[in-house]
Amino acid sequence: MSDLIDIRLATEVFITLFVIMDPPGTVPLFLALTSTMTAKERHRAARQAVLVAAGVILGFALFGQQLLSYMHISLPALQASGGLLLLLVAMELLTGKLEDPEAPKGNVNVAMVPLGTPLLAGPGAIVAAMLFVQRVDGSASDWISVAIGFFFVLLSLWVAMRFAGVIMKILGESGTILVTRIAGLLLAAIAVQLVADAVIAFVQTA
Template sequence: MSSLIDVALFTEVFVTLFVIMDPPGTIPVFLALTSRMDARQRARAARQAILVAFGVIVVFAIFGQQLLHYMGISLPALQASGGLLLLLVALELLTGKAEEPEPAKGGSVNVALVPLGTPLLAGPGVIVATMVFVQQRVASGESIVAHWVAIALAIVLVHVCTWLAMRFAGVIQRVLRESGVTLVTRIAGLLLAAIAVQMIATAVIEFVRTA
């Protein structure tokens, strides 16, 4: 089993993306954006948002490395910028400064595409983190198949968790209540801040080593 999947990498990618996408934290935003939808429309919006987010992330995971090479961006630079970006996202989660979205108006705008699918789910933080994982592991040249399986499985499972959170948003909100969702969001922000600092520290060490 270990030859087919890198368990350590799978855990790292899953935790990182789960914290960034923050399925429990998307519940109040999703409910606000779909407040004028019935149950069937809300379920379809959740499905469409997940498909859009998954497509965006997969595209960047596959072609992100070529984009970096074309633009002449090194891995340490990507790690440092990604760490700073994730730190900003973490501070937003910790301070609760996320903007309140406006509810959908009469179905005139497909909120499942924008802003749910992107940038709420497939935002800059998720894209950068995915590109960093792919670039770092593929560049190592070791057990590439196991690395790709680990990254792909982690991405799929995170999207499944996020879809479940949105699909059953009403039930989860009633169970956790507003204070529970807020607590989970704050904890996610703290974990994300630690991940961001580690990414920046790793990038600085690599800059010094290669200099």
């Protein structure tokens, strides 16, 4: 078994991506973004968000470096754009715009944007995945180890969002609104930090 899987590498991938993607931290954001959905729609959104995040991260992990180089885009630029997009979402959470039941639901699938990306498949997760792929020496065991670590992170995300409805019932309407405001504030802080880190990286590479 140890010949097929590098336990240390798989654990490192899991822990790194788990901390960055933060499954427990997605619960209040997921509740806020899906507050007007039925339980069935929320379950479908959880599944779609995980699949979208998996596709985006895998795509960037395998072809991201070539794509960014071809388009002359730096990693800090990718990070800054993700931060700005998250800041817009945070403002909507803080103002309650996303909770308005009269808001049109057909234009944007929140499972794809902003849940799938950039909340789950954000700049941090994308860059981390790209770095792990660059470390793979081509052996099957390394690829399997990275895949296993990545799979369990996705499973953790799905479980957290799949049972978010139970948490919503416990919190009630007032509790959900409170969590939404707190989530918006925290998300705004995360977004500002992403932009600040990107600016620092730009200055250091200038």
